[in-house]
Amino acid sequence: MGESLFERAAARIPGGVNSPVRAFGAVGGEPFFVARAHGARLVDTEDRSYLDYVQSWGASILGHAHPVVVDAVQRAAADGTSYGAPTAREVELAEAICARVPSVEKVRLVSSGTEAAMTALRLARGATGRAKFVKFAGCYHGHADALLAQAGSGVATLGLPGSAGVTPGTVADTIIVPYNDFAALDDALAVHGADVAAIIVEPIAANMGLVPPAPGFVEGLRARCTQHGALLVLDEVITGFRVGPGGAQVLAGVTPDLSIFGKVVGGGLPLAAVGGRAAVMDELAPLGPVYQAGTLSGNPLATAAGLAVLGELRPESYDALERSAERLASGLRGAFADAGVPVQVTRAFTLVGLFFAAEPVGDYEAARRADHGRYARLFHGLLDRDVFFAPSGYETLFPSLAHTDADLDATIDAVAECARELG
Numbered sequence: 001m002g003e004s005l006f007e008r009a010a011a012r013i014p015g016g017v018n019s020p021v022r023a024f025g026a027v028g029g030e031p032f033f034v035a036r037a038h039g040a041r042l043v044d045t046e047d048r049s050y051l052d053y054v055q056s057w058g059a060s061i062l063g064h065a066h067p068v069v070v071d072a073v074q075r076a077a078a079d080g081t082s083y084g085a086p087t088a089r090e091v092e093l094a095e096a097i098c099a100r101v102p103s104v105e106k107v108r109l110v111s112s113g114t115e116a117a118m119t120a121l122r123l124a125r126g127a128t129g130r131a132k133f134v135k136f137a138g139c140y141h142g143h144a145d146a147l148l149a150q151a152g153s154g155v156a157t158l159g160l161p162g163s164a165g166v167t168p169g170t171v172a173d174t175i176i177v178p179y180n181d182f183a184a185l186d187d188a189l190a191v192h193g194a195d196v197a198a199i200i201v202e203p204i205a206a207n208m209g210l211v212p213p214a215p216g217f218v219e220g221l222r223a224r225c226t227q228h229g230a231l232l233v234l235d236e237v238i239t240g241f242r243v244g245p246g247g248a249q250v251l252a253g254v255t256p257d258l259s260i261f262g263k264v265v266g267g268g269l270p271l272a273a274v275g276g277r278a279a280v281m282d283e284l285a286p287l288g289p290v291y292q293a294g295t296l297s298g299n300p301l302a303t304a305a306g307l308a309v310l311g312e313l314r315p316e317s318y319d320a321l322e323r324s325a326e327r328l329a330s331g332l333r334g335a336f337a338d339a340g341v342p343v344q345v346t347r348a349f350t351l352v353g354l355f356f357a358a359e360p361v362g363d364y365e366a367a368r369r370a371d372h373g374r375y376a377r378l379f380h381g382l383l384d385r386d387v388f389f390a391p392s393g394y395e396t397l398f399p400s401l402a403h404t405d406a407d408l409d410a411t412i413d414a415v416a417e418c419a420r421e422l423g
């Protein structure tokens, strides 16, 4: 037999993957390689099909290869894949974002969530003339140096406190506070409040598993930012256009100064955005002194995909997605209860999370105390049954609009079988 694709990958790509969580390090085993995907399903290079709850980490809200999106991208590609000069679709996508998210008066398109978070941070520092910022343990905002301290997602999966190569100086202005903990936040603000440029937060934390905010948490952050003259930056890379048309901020009734978006807004292509109050956004070059740029920013294929996806999403789409999320969440709860396995199934609107823990999970410490070995066993039990959950217990489940009730029920049946093996 020849070398496997994973062996070839591992020889030429560090760890065999281009983003760490894909390597299955947290759950063991070797990753499969995707050949194609349609709707709720992925097909691997061995022609095996899986019900997919990763969905490009939430980007594919319509399911994979939605015909409207494929058509839009194909037509865009036929007209050229990148110009380095403005296009009408960039304007249309900016208008579409502003129309859905009232706090966003102006928007800059970039290519990844990491870049959006990095830009938002620089902008907040430039606009306030302050250096420090507050982030919450377990929230992931991409892999820019200053934001990597106590991040969730792959950093949590690998058990790294941050990353090698991040110098103490780079994170010296990063203040880390536990999620959902006003007492700790107020202590930090009492000392550093006058130097804090921004509080950045996932309004629904989805990178330490799914941890919804405690009632009043996001509202309380808004009040504290206003009180201390800091900007509130909501990271809606996962929640934007996914939990509702206006994202988590509209559902919480909170107006941030800046927001960042990714995933759904790019329709599965490399596109993300930073947006907010015009007065703050106008600090960006070429109008203002805060530099930011990108060869592929506002890429014509990505804007075509983003516009196609946003155009397909109606208020009813979110109702349908929420019904699917609740069907999945209650099915998971029932399956584990029947097997006598203690579990916390979290749901926030259209998102679902799963912790093997006896007590509710409200922050990163609690998420880390969950039984991740048990999650790994569930993951493999499901994979054996052709169901692909995230290959780490620090992630979120993403039912898409392509998942039918039959798909969800088949998933719940598979989970019930695995739960009996775990119990």
Ligand SMILES: Cc1ncc(COP(=O)(O)O)c(C=O)c1O
Binding pocket: 057, 111, 112, 113, 114, 115, 117, 140, 141, 142, 143, 153, 202, 207, 235, 236, 237, 238, 262, 263, 272
């Ligand atoms: C909340 C959040 N912010 C930022 C990012 C970084 O986005 P990207 O992977 O596109 O750089 C992610 C990625 O998963 C995310 O979930």
